[in-house]
Amino acid sequence: MRTQVGIIGAGPAGLFLSLLLQRAGIDCVVLESRSREYVESRVRAGVLEQGTVNLMAELGVDARLRRECMIDEGLDMRFSGKLIHLDLPDLTNGKLVHIYGQQEVVKDLIAKRIASGHALLFEAEATRIEGINTGKPTIHFKHEGKEQTLTCDFVAGCDGFHGVGRPAMPASELKIYDREFPFSWLGVLSESPPLTEMTYCNHERGYALVSRRSPQIARLYVQCPNDDDLANWPDSRIWDELHLRIGDEARTELKEGRIFQKGITPCRSFVSAPMQHGRLFLAGDASHIVPPTGAKGLNLAVADVRVLSRGLIDFFKTGATQRLERYSEVCLRRIWKVVRFSTFMTMLLHRPPDQTPFDREIQIAELDYIRTSRAPQTAIAENYVGLPYEDD
Ligand code: APR
Numbered sequence: 441m442r443t444q445v446g447i448i449g450a451g452p453a454g455l456f457l458s459l460l461l462q463r464a465g466i467d468c469v470v471l472e473s474r475s476r477e478y479v480e481s482r483v484r485a486g487v488l489e490q491g492t493v494n495l496m497a498e499l500g501v502d503a504r505l506r507r508e509c510m511i512d513e514g515l516d517m518r519f520s521g522k523l524i525h526l527d528l529p530d531l532t533n534g535k536l537v538h539i540y541g542q543q544e545v546v547k548d549l550i551a552k553r554i555a556s557g558h559a560l561l562f563e564a565e566a567t568r569i570e571g572i573n574t575g576k577p578t579i580h581f582k583h584e585g586k587e588q589t590l591t592c593d594f595v596a597g598c599d600g601f602h603g604v605g606r607p608a609m610p611a612s613e614l615k616i617y618d619r620e621f622p623f624s625w626l627g628v629l630s631e632s633p634p635l636t637e638m639t640y641c642n643h644e645r646g647y648a649l650v651s652r653r654s655p656q657i658a659r660l661y662v663q664c665p666n667d668d669d670l671a672n673w674p675d676s677r678i679w680d681e682l683h684l685r686i687g688d689e690a691r692t693e694l695k696e697g698r699i700f701q702k703g704i705t706p707c708r709s710f711v712s713a714p715m716q717h718g719r720l721f722l723a724g725d726a727s728h729i730v731p732p733t734g735a736k737g738l739n740l741a742v743a744d745v746r747v748l749s750r751g752l753i754d755f756f757k758t759g760a761t762q763r764l765e766r767y768s769e770v771c772l773r774r775i776w777k778v779v780r781f782s783t784f785m786t787m788l789l790h791r792p793p794d795q796t797p798f799d800r801e802i803q804i805a806e807l808d809y810i811r812t813s814r815a816p817q818t819a820i821a822e823n824y825v826g827l828p829y830e831d832d
């Protein structure tokens with residue numbers, strides 16, 4: 441096979457990139473190792489920055505989002521029986537966030553790509569990338585039991601943390617920044633009405649988050665030890681911990697329901713730089729991971745491919761290479777700001793197992809400072825709704 445841009449991975453990064461290039465008339469092929477059902481059922485976060493929603497509108501894939509999303513104008517943080525309420529539009533000159541599951545975004549993007557008849561191959565696992573320092577890199581992939589190749593002008597490694605993209609970069613060229621947190625998130629979906637506001641909780645017993653997918657479906661998280669086992673978390677224990685950690689000892693505020701999905705997610709901040717080597721460009725989780733606190737992963741992948749698509753369109757339309765040459769530098773500036781915010785929120789709201797009484801008092805003092813001062817509230821709100829894109 442032959443194409444202009446070979447895209448590995450049909451997560452948000454690869455799919456948004458494919459629609460951006462397709463709209464500009466640039467030929468691309470998306471290779472996805474898993475099945476369509478698997479990719480569309482993978483539960484992840486669900487907070488969309490205005491920039492992500494605007495791009496979905498630009499690409500004409502926002503109809504279902506408009507019908508089914510929830511609009512969030514507020515954000516609550518609870519600690520020591522106290523409440524911090526952030527009025528997002530008031531603190532950010534009118535900005536807000538949309539609540540819409542990542543797998544719903546992925547479903548809408550896949551539907552658009554397939555309806556357009558442009559190439560998206562499922563169960564097509566890329567096994568090796570060759571010739572990234574030549575003008576004609578080749579992706580080797582397995583599909584329908586056959587070894588195949590895709591020759592292209594550029595390869596976009598949108599294949600997540602465990603893909604073949606990043607390992608195809610010479611290790612000597614890569615700088616790795618990695619921080620694993622000493623706790624994870626147990627996340628569930630339940631048929632129960634969520635709280636009215638997105639609610640983050642810092643509690644003696646650990647962190648909790650009450651989010652949602654719809655007025656009938658709650659998305660709930662509690663901090664748990666790394667390597668914890670789901671078997672240790674029967675539904676009754678999950679509800680017990682949620683009631684306690686959100687300060688609902690009377691069990692009257694948070695309604696319970698049938699839990700129909702459960703999973704444990706590690707908390708990690710990871711960045712690999714640069715994001716480009718020769719004709720290989722990495723985007724999204726292939727190059728960076730943020731802890732889930734703040735729900736920035738998907739939005740950061742979108743920010744990457746906005747920059748990458750402009751560079752590729754420029755190259756194919758005019759031969760200009762400046763934007764592609766600046767891709768890594770421009771993206772990393774935003775990535776580090778988002779890693780900073782996600783790490784800050786994670787340290788503010790969780791109880792590390794080795795936290796000293798001194799650190800605990802500092803944490804509570806920081807939360808109380810945020811509760812009583814507009815400046816830190818504005819800083820959190822600005823980052824939560826999404827930093828403005830740097831028009832490169
Ligand atoms: N060949 C083909 N596809 C692959 C390969 C491979 N060798 N390796 C991985 N993939 C696919 C995965 O199956 C997955 O569908 O690449 C896709 C990568 O998608 P994501 O992991 O969703 O990554 P990304 O598109 O960068 O989106 C980042 O996803 O993980 C969340 O929190 C993260 O929200 C963030 C978003």
Ligand code: PHB
Nearest residue numbers: 485486651732733734735
């Ligand atoms: C979610 O709705 O899944 C969610 C919300 C906020 C976060 C993380 C995840 O910080």
